[in-house]
Amino acid sequence: MRAARGVIFDCDGTLVDSEPLSALVFAEALVAEGLSITPEAALAAFRGRRFALCVQMAEQMLGRALPADFEPVLRERTAQAFRERLQVIEGAATLLEGLHLPFCVASNAPRAKTELSLTLTGLRHHFGERIFSAYDVGSWKPDPGLFLHAAGAMGLDPADCLVVEDSEAGVMAGVAAGMRVVAVLPEGRPDWLPAGVPALDGLAAVRAHL
Incomplete structure (x- = not known):
């Protein structure tokens, strides 16, 4: 197996335990609009997907367009939930502190959301300027463009990178x-x-794949 020369981390659900919180806030907002959906169903449907696609899917379920201010209101409610309850994924800090090769984070989320998540969980200082957002690159997972951009920014060939993910869209990217x-x-x-992608039970297991 070719040794990794760099690591690309997803953020939400991989380094920070944000997915259940995001799904809860999203489900509450959709219920307020008249859609019957549980946080668990929202998590299963929307995890790792581009936000615009999630809104499109929700509108199809609802049978009408969501209000024009739905996104900014939802993002602020989500940010507030993060400030109150966001937790780091177990093993994230230890893994990052022990890495002795280039690494970055590449997320489908806006950079501001990723910055907030990493700051609230004490991980922000590990990344410096190595935070890449699909909104800046113009390519969202499962398209590979975001990861290819991140590899290029670190001066690495794609084949030399290990991607650490938690969602179907991210894995496919x-x-x-x-x-x-x-x-x-x-x-x-x-x-x-x-079949060729290992499923790990936690971040501590990542080291064996470097």
Whole structure:
């Protein structure tokens, strides 16, 4: 197995435990609009996806357009929930502190959201300027463009990068980019995970794949 020369981390659900919180706030907002959906169903439907696609899917479920201010209101409510309850994923700080090769974070979220998440969980100082947002690059997972941009910014060939992900969209983006991928999935191996992608029970297991 080719040794990794750099690591690309997803943020939400990989380094910070934000996915359940985001799904809860999203579900509450959709229920207020008249859609019957649980946080668990919202998490299953929207995890790791581009926000615009999530809104489009929600509007299809609802049968009408959401209000024009739905996104900014939802983002502020989500940020407030993060400020009150966001937790770091177990093992994230230890893993980052012990890495002796280039690494970065590449997220489908706006940079401001990623910055907030990393700051609230005490991880921000590990990344410097190595934070890449799909909104800045103009490419959202599962398209490989964001990961290819991140690899290029670190001066690495895609094949020399290890992607650490937790969502189907992120895993597919890493595979499409020609990178090695591991999926941190404590709940077990899902049907959508490609055969060649290991399912890890936690971040501590990432070291064995470097």
